[in-house]
Amino acid sequence: MTTNPALASWVEEVAALTLPARIHWCDGSDLENEQLTAEMLADGTLLRLNEETHPNCFLHRSNPNDVARVEHLTLVCTTDQQDAGSNNHWMSPAEGHQKMDALYAGCMSGRTMYIIPYLMGPYGSPYARAGVEITDSPYVVANMRIMARIGSRALAHIDAGNSFIKGLHSIGDLNPERRFIMHFPEELMIKSFGSGYGGNALLGKKCHALRIASWQARTEGWLAEHMLILGIQNPAGEVTYVAAAFPSACGKTNLAMLVPPEAYAGWKVWTVGDDIAWLHPGEDGQLWAINPEAGFFGVAPGTSMKTNPNCMQTLGRNTIYTNVGLTPDGQPWWEGIDGDKPEGLLDWQGRPHDSSNGPVAHPNARFTVTAAQCPSYSSEANAPSGVPISAIIFGGRRSTVAPLVLESLDWAHGVFTGAAVASETTAAAVGQVGQVRRDPMAMKPFCGYNFGDYWAHWLSFSERCAELPKIFHVNWFRKDADGRYMWPGYGDNMRVLKWITERCSGVADAVTTPVGLMPNRADIDLTGLALTEQTLDALLAIDTEVWSKEVDDIHTFFEGFGDRLPEGLKEQVGRLREAVRNRA
Numbered sequence: 077m078t079t080n081p082a083l084a085s086w087v088e089e090v091a092a093l094t095l096p097a098r099i100h101w102c103d104g105s106d107l108e109n110e111q112l113t114a115e116m117l118a119d120g121t122l123l124r125l126n127e128e129t130h131p132n133c134f135l136h137r138s139n140p141n142d143v144a145r146v147e148h149l150t151l152v153c154t155t156d157q158q159d160a161g162s163n164n165h166w167m168s169p170a171e172g173h174q175k176m177d178a179l180y181a182g183c184m185s186g187r188t189m190y191i192i193p194y195l196m197g198p199y200g201s202p203y204a205r206a207g208v209e210i211t212d213s214p215y216v217v218a219n220m221r222i223m224a225r226i227g228s229r230a231l232a233h234i235d236a237g238n239s240f241i242k243g244l245h246s247i248g249d250l251n252p253e254r255r256f257i258m259h260f261p262e263e264l265m266i267k268s269f270g271s272g273y274g275g276n277a278l279l280g281k282k283c284h285a286l287r288i289a290s291w292q293a294r295t296e297g298w299l300a301e302h303m304l305i306l307g308i309q310n311p312a313g314e315v316t317y318v319a320a321a322f323p324s325a326c327g328k329t330n331l332a333m334l335v336p337p338e339a340y341a342g343w344k345v346w347t348v349g350d351d352i353a354w355l356h357p358g359e360d361g362q363l364w365a366i367n368p369e370a371g372f373f374g375v376a377p378g379t380s381m382k383t384n385p386n387c388m389q390t391l392g393r394n395t396i397y398t399n400v401g402l403t404p405d406g407q408p409w410w411e412g413i414d415g416d417k418p419e420g421l422l423d424w425q426g427r428p429h430d431s432s433n434g435p436v437a438h439p440n441a442r443f444t445v446t447a448a449q450c451p452s453y454s455s456e457a458n459a460p461s462g463v464p465i466s467a468i469i470f471g472g473r474r475s476t477v478a479p480l481v482l483e484s485l486d487w488a489h490g491v492f493t494g495a496a497v498a499s500e501t502t503a504a505a506v507g508q509v510g511q512v513r514r515d516p517m518a519m520k521p522f523c524g525y526n527f528g529d530y531w532a533h534w535l536s537f538s539e540r541c542a543e544l545p546k547i548f549h550v551n552w553f554r555k556d557a558d559g560r561y562m563w564p565g566y567g568d569n570m571r572v573l574k575w576i577t578e579r580c581s582g583v584a585d586a587v588t589t590p591v592g593l594m595p596n597r598a599d600i601d602l603t604g605l606a607l608t609e610q611t612l613d614a615l616l617a618i619d620t621e622v623w624s625k626e627v628d629d630i631h632t633f634f635e636g637f638g639d640r641l642p643e644g645l646k647e648q649v650g651r652l653r654e655a656v657r658n659r660a
């Protein structure tokens with residue numbers, strides 16, 4: 077129960093609409109979690125995994141039609157359609173509410189309505205924000221318990237009179253025809269119906285911490301971004317903090333937990349977050365970042381001791397796995413995991429594996445695990461003021477065009493570089509995989525307002541911070557003429573991170589190119605890596621013909637934002653076009 081009148085009346089209203097059989101206020105305790113888990117084991121929502129190899133771990137198989145975010149069914153409802161922008165699907169708030177409330181009518185009858193008070197951000201942080209998710213899914217409660225700080229302490233924060241985001245969620249009948257994720261930023265409200273999948277249902281994550289928070293951040297002078305946060309420690313023990321934005325399923329979790337190659341003795345990476353960063357101008361003129369989340373909701377396929385040893389050590393206890401395969405002795409299994417493929421696997425739908433039915437694990441199979449279990453979890457991850465950011469990295473998955481790394485010339489050029497990010501689509505969202513699309517700042521699916529206004533807000537930071545981070549762009553995914561990745565990636569990305577930190581401290585060299593500052597061949601330390609000079613040259617190559625098409629493409633994309641496109645970005649298009657032409 078609550079002493080906050082706004083929360084009490086909203087709960088009453090929702091109960092009157094959804095007609096639940098029972099109402100449960102989540103306190104976040106172990107006892108509560110045990111009871112919920114027992115119920116989910118009893119009704120088959122969860123399967124217990126091998127207790128010896130995977131203590132307190134569970135498998136959830138979702139409805140096969142409900143395995144990823146649904147961008148075409150995700151809407152931003154603002155009074156003026158222009159405020160949502162052409163980057164969002166839009167509906168008027170009145171119509172949105174009407175549509176959703178019709179779906180919610182009586183939808184919880186016979187079910188329990190769970191009320192989850194939660195906090196995004198460390199306890200005691202001035203930047204932490206509260207929310208309350210009302211849901212009829214115990215799986216959502218169990219996942220929110222790992223991903224956010226839920227229960228009594230969050231409720232106390234709300235009861236103390238602090239504002240909170242209202243998020244209403246029902247799995248409904250999981251009918252894709254009756255599935256919508258709607259955002260009402262002007263009312264700080266989220267309504268989600270018909271999906272139990274992570275980004276559609278764990279409302280603290282993308283819906284609150286990105287879509288609604290980005291809207292709030294704009295009005296309040298900060299940034300809510302789709303970024304991992306990591307600390308890079310050099311052999312002298314100095315730590316440089318970096319925030320990096322990549323689209324979903326492009327390796328944010330792997331980069332956040334990177335283990336440097338052997339030749340990099342004395343270097344170490346600390347994990348602060350793997351998906352979302354809230355960035356605030358500090359009194360010292362630097363940009364400070366907190367991770368609003370408390371757990372990782374990462375992609376399982378491809379995760380192994382080779383690609384991400386820290387992650388493998390994080391998993392394996394107290395973990396919820398969703399849509400992975402199952403070995404005969406009750407262990408989770410996915411494509412790319414260590415070891416040989418065992419006989420007798422069940423696939424993610426619980427069927428005996430048959431490759432004509434597709435992969436064992438769904439390509440977007442996920443794990444949910446608390447960040448505290450991560451061996452590289454930073455001691456600063458819960459610091460109330462966050463960590464000071466020296467560099468921002470943007471990146472996409474591009475087999476051509478974008479070089480391994482470049483540094484922007486200044487803040488405005490960096491904002492342009494972020495705004496122009498393009499990436500091949502992945503299984504994290506429903507739709508065709510491998511299509512190149514513009515994904516500015518990796519926020520295409522998550523920016524809660526017009527991209528034109530968003531870029532103007534980004535540009536405005538040159539007046540908000542005296543000591544802005546340097547901005548970089550990386551591409552780990554460039555391919556050769558035979559379609560093979562040219563860069564080894566994973567731990568070897570450290571080689572690029574080292575150059576980045578050394579650019580920040582002023583010790584590394586760079587050359588000016590039409591697209592930005594780039595390392596000389598000798599500036600990337602390849603010790604211990606069998607990579608030919610020709611390959612490195614190819615990774616750093618700028619093809620002016622390709623880039624002149626790229627500029628046209630960026631220009632066309634920007635034009636779609638009409639008069640909301642800031643002058644500052646138009647100037648950048650002109651500058652790049654000129655620079656590429658002069659080089660050609």
Ligand code: SAT
Binds near residue numbers: 273
């Ligand atoms: O949207 S989720 O949070 O489920 C995962 C992602 O796409 O980044």
Ligand code: MN
Binds near residue numbers: 302323
């Ligand atoms: Mn993400």
